[in-house]
Amino acid sequence: MTAMQKVYLLVPLAPLLGSLIAGLFGWLIGRTWSHRVTIGLMIVSFVASVVVFVDVLHGNTFNGTVYTWTTSGGVRFEIGFLIDRLSALMMVVVTAVSLLVHIYTIGYMAEDPGYQRFFSYISLFTFSMLMLVMSNNFLQLFFGWEAVGLVSYLLIGFWYTRPSAIYANLKAFLVNRVGDFGFLLGIGMVLYHFGTLDYASVFQKAPALADQTVEILPGSPWLLMTVICILLFIGAMGKSAQFPLHVWLPDSMEGPTPISALIHAATMVTAGIFMVARMSPLYELSETALSVVLVIGAITAFFMGLVAIVQNDIKRVVAYSTLSHLGYMTVALGASAYSAAIFHLMTHAFFKAVLFLGAGSVIIAMHHEQDMRKMGGLRKYMPITYLAVLVGGLANVGFPGFGGFFSKEAIIEAVHLADRPGATFAYWAVTLGVFVTALYTFRLLFLTFYGQERFRQGAHGGHGEHGHHGVHGPHESPWVVTLPLMLLAVPSIGAGWLIGPILFGDYFGPAILISPEHGAMARMAEEFHGVLGMMAHAVFTLPFWLMAAGIATAWYLYIARPELPERIKERAGLLYTILESKYGFDEFNDWFFAGGTRKLGAGLWKVGDVRVIDGFFVNGSARMVGWFSTVIRRLQSGYIYHYAFTMIIGVFVLLTLRNFLGRWLG
Numbered sequence: 001m002t003a004m005q006k007v008y009l010l011v012p013l014a015p016l017l018g019s020l021i022a023g024l025f026g027w028l029i030g031r032t033w034s035h036r037v038t039i040g041l042m043i044v045s046f047v048a049s050v051v052v053f054v055d056v057l058h059g060n061t062f063n064g065t066v067y068t069w070t071t072s073g074g075v076r077f078e079i080g081f082l083i084d085r086l087s088a089l090m091m092v093v094v095t096a097v098s099l100l101v102h103i104y105t106i107g108y109m110a111e112d113p114g115y116q117r118f119f120s121y122i123s124l125f126t127f128s129m130l131m132l133v134m135s136n137n138f139l140q141l142f143f144g145w146e147a148v149g150l151v152s153y154l155l156i157g158f159w160y161t162r163p164s165a166i167y168a169n170l171k172a173f174l175v176n177r178v179g180d181f182g183f184l185l186g187i188g189m190v191l192y193h194f195g196t197l198d199y200a201s202v203f204q205k206a207p208a209l210a211d212q213t214v215e216i217l218p219g220s221p222w223l224l225m226t227v228i229c230i231l232l233f234i235g236a237m238g239k240s241a242q243f244p245l246h247v248w249l250p251d252s253m254e255g256p257t258p259i260s261a262l263i264h265a266a267t268m269v270t271a272g273i274f275m276v277a278r279m280s281p282l283y284e285l286s287e288t289a290l291s292v293v294l295v296i297g298a299i300t301a302f303f304m305g306l307v308a309i310v311q312n313d314i315k316r317v318v319a320y321s322t323l324s325h326l327g328y329m330t331v332a333l334g335a336s337a338y339s340a341a342i343f344h345l346m347t348h349a350f351f352k353a354v355l356f357l358g359a360g361s362v363i364i365a366m367h368h369e370q371d372m373r374k375m376g377g378l379r380k381y382m383p384i385t386y387l388a389v390l391v392g393g394l395a396n397v398g399f400p401g402f403g404g405f406f407s408k409e410a411i412i413e414a415v416h417l418a419d420r421p422g423a424t425f426a427y428w429a430v431t432l433g434v435f436v437t438a439l440y441t442f443r444l445l446f447l448t449f450y451g452q453e454r455f456r457q458g459a460h461g462g463h464g465e466h467g468h469h470g471v472h473g474p475h476e477s478p479w480v481v482t483l484p485l486m487l488l489a490v491p492s493i494g495a496g497w498l499i500g501p502i503l504f505g506d507y508f509g510p511a512i513l514i515s516p517e518h519g520a521m522a523r524m525a526e527e528f529h530g531v532l533g534m535m536a537h538a539v540f541t542l543p544f545w546l547m548a549a550g551i552a553t554a555w556y557l558y559i560a561r562p563e564l565p566e567r568i569k570e571r572a573g574l575l576y577t578i579l580e581s582k583y584g585f586d587e588f589n590d591w592f593f594a595g596g597t598r599k600l601g602a603g604l605w606k607v608g609d610v611r612v613i614d615g616f617f618v619n620g621s622a623r624m625v626g627w628f629s630t631v632i633r634r635l636q637s638g639y640i641y642h643y644a645f646t647m648i649i650g651v652f653v654l655l656t657l658r659n660f661l662g663r664w665l666g
Contacts, residue, residue, distance in 0.1 A: 004055060007048050008062065008081050011091060012130040014045040015098070019123035026116025034116040038123045039102045045126070046095040049088075056088040063136050063200060075196065079143075082136030082199060086342065086511035090133040090274055093349050094267055096491075098126040100484035104357055105258045107480035108364065112256075118158060122262060125151040129267040133274055138187045138197040141275070145183065145239065148268045149176045155263065156255040165254040172248035179238015179245050186231030189214075193224060203281040203513075210285045229282055229289035233296075236272025240326050243300045247585050249323055253315040257360030260315060261353045264322045270345050273329045277338040277512060284336065284515040291421045294334025298426035301327025303583070305436035309443065310579045313370045314359045317444050321396060322352055324433060328411050331426050336518035337414035339503050344407035346502075347395065351403055351492035354392030354485060361385040361481050362448060365474035366455065372444065377453035381474040386449050388485035393445050395492045397438040397547050400535040403496035408434070409534065410503055410524065412543055417520040434543045438550025446558040497531055504528050 018041035022034040029037070065080040102122060109118050128151055132144025157169030187197070193209060194202045206225070213221035236242065241249040249269065253260060263269065276283060276293065283289055301324050308320035325348050332341035363370055365382055379386045395402040398409065412434075415427045455474070476482065501507050504525040514521065528534065538544045557564050569576050581587065 004052075004060070005062070005064075007051055008083060008134070009066070010048045011045050011052065011095070012127050012134065014041040014048070015123040015130070016127040017041055019120045019127060022116050022123065023120030026120065031115045034119050035102070035106050038119045039099070042095065042099045042102050042123065042126065045130070046092075046099050049091040049095045052083060053088045053092050056083060056085055061085075065136075069139070075191065077139050077197065078137055079140050080136040080198075081134045083134065084511040085508050086274075086278065087133050089342065089346065091130060093346050094126065094129050094133065097349055097353050097488070098122070098262060098267070100353070100487055101258050101262045101357070104261075104360070104481055104484040107478045108258055108360055109256060114158065118155075118256065118258075121151060121155050121158070122259065125155065125259075125262060125267065129271070132271055136199050138190060138199075138202075142184070142187060145235070145271065145275075146180065148271060149173070149180065149239070152176075152252070152259075152263050152268050155259040156252045158255055158259070162254070168248075168251040168254040172252050175245055175248040176238045179235045181234075182231045183235020183238075186228050186235065189224070189228050189231065193228075199278070206281055206285060223286060223288070225282060226286040226288045229279070229286045230292055232279060232282075233272075233276065233289065233293055236276055236330075237296065238272075239275075240269050240272030240330065241300075241323055242272070242296050242326065242330055243303070244585065246300060246304060246323055247582075247589060250316055250319045250582070253313070253319050257315065257356060257363060260319070261356035261360075264319065264352070264356065269322065269326055270329075270349065273326070273333065273341055273345050276330075276333045277342055280336075280338050281513040283333075284513055284518065287420055290334050290336065292334075294331055294415075294418070294420065294426045295422040297327045297330025297332075297334055298422070298429035299327070300324070301331060302429040302433045302436065305433050305440065307579055307582050308440040309436065310576060311440075312373055314362060314372050314375075314444065314448065315356070315370055317372075317440060318352070318355045318359055321355070321437070321440065324437065325352065325396075328408060328430055328433070331415055331430055332411040334426065335411075335414045335418035335420075335423065335520055336514050337411065337418075337521050338512045338514065339508055339521060340407065340410040340414050342508075342512075343499065343502050344404075344411060347403035347407045347492070347495045350488050350495055351392045351395035354388055354488045354492050355396060357481070357485055357488065358385055358389035358392060361477040361485065362389075364477050364481065369455070372447040374454050375448045376451045376455070377449070378474055379449040382449075382476045384476055384482045385485060388482075388489045389449070390445065391489040391492050393441045395496075396441045397550065398434060398543070399547065400538055400544070401493070401496075403492050403494070405538070406496035406499040406531070406534065409538060409541075409543065410499065413524055414520045417523055418518075431543055431546065435546040435550040435553075438547045439554050442551050442554035443558055446554055450559055451562060499531060499534070 015038075018038035021029070021037050026034045062081060062083040065078045067079055069077045069079060071077070102119070105118065105122065109115055112118065125148060128144050128147035130144075132141060132148060135141045135144060153169045153173045155169075156172050157165045159165045190202060191197055193212070194205050196202060209224055212224040214224050214227055215221050216227065234245075237245045249264065252263070255263075283293070304320050304323035304327060308317050308324065311317045311320060325344070329341045329344050329348070332338070332344065361382065362375070362378065362385060365378065365385075366375060369375070391402070395404040398405040412427070412430050415423060415430055418426075503521065529537075557568075578584070
């Protein structure tokens, strides 16, 4: 094993070791050493990721097996690493955000009795995500895929004494199982038709199977690639919270804020985006699958953004913002702009982590009150948090010069140039979504940091994440909370300036494959005249003015005329009710799926178990044996005349049958 291969192993194994030490021996080493060990090993993982990234930039890639798990029927099931520019970039993003979340956790979870357990979980989560992005085969991909799902279940339900947390983690677990069922079917079809789970072998054989069809239903042939890609995307819909499997993500805000930043900014929810980008050699062979991806992403991007406008919980606003941005990434994938999707994944990881951690800082200051209607005027009390959230908000809306601007502009332009079914709908969805994003983002900023103070100094805080009560006014959070905010604010601005080499400089190389006929990114590269030119051109485009209109609308509604939102709410009537109920998905799922399952279970219990199994087979057979025994007991009396009478009756029956059969036969 070479020195570089040892570094590859160090990246995922360091956080795994930290998780084991904090989880198994946290009671022994105490709170302080638990966070020191996990953070120290996260630093090791981050530094190793940077070393790998630099090595990859010098042209050194790796695709090999770490060890063979088992061999069955000539198929090798292996654990291996694929280290190229796509995975190296993801490794740096995941470890960087995770490291800062670890540091932030020291301040946020300082009073929580599950302190060591929490550090163990987030380190284990980081290990799982790294195994996913570094995998070179579908087996390891599925392992990482399920591992992040399992640990997210543990993290969302971290406060397991709260019924709402248990409901949220169960909901996340079940919804993701729906997506994972499709994902597993897709992997099964890959194994059946390709005879291997290795990425390189599958991608090499894929063009030869591009025209092969399979019959899902008799008489209706589908292209094999279309079926495989759609099944894999169903998994991505669950993990990356795409319509209609998006319902778990907002409720997952029941978990502590640090995991909101970790799961919903840089890791779990981006796993589906990464997977589709990694599978670009397959998706490029199916126009139908790409159109499905495009339309699903467009629906998620626009309609989930609308829901964010009516949310009052500060974390839920950011959660629905995450849903919307994941929709933007998915739209980019459907437009064959894989590099734009990964670029937005990177910029979004930083600025959305700022917004989540900033929301957590506000929640701490407000004694765990999360309702924005009970905040206001926090700018003067929390200047550092305010500036960080402002930077994250400007990046979120795509303000020129900030990270989100470059990646969002690239996605909108790529969709505009895309030529496939659903592209027109997707273009208008993501374009109008710019106005929606600006409105809900600055609504959050204005309600939280501007206007009159809607809290009482020295009053008890509300019941928030921990249910603690405060006895003093809001104040700036400790340095372990504000330092990660400041550090994340820097790439929230600067990461976008890398657009040239990442999108138009063939950064990804062979890691992402785009068919020649899907030339949106190539056409964009021809028109790209540098970062400053892109910013200057944006001033004359529709998205820029929609963003400005969104900010102006938010200012007018929540600063100039703060009484208007309530009047609009009253007049909106049904529209507001639809948005407030989140389109009724939760109610429908509770009634149809959960309620239907309960009724089916009750029916199987009362009819199948009580009546059929217990009533007929168990008790019925017992009753039959009892009846038969009663009859036999009467015949087996011990009296000679009873036996003689039985013999005469028997002879009579036999003679009758003989005569009857004799006449009938002949």
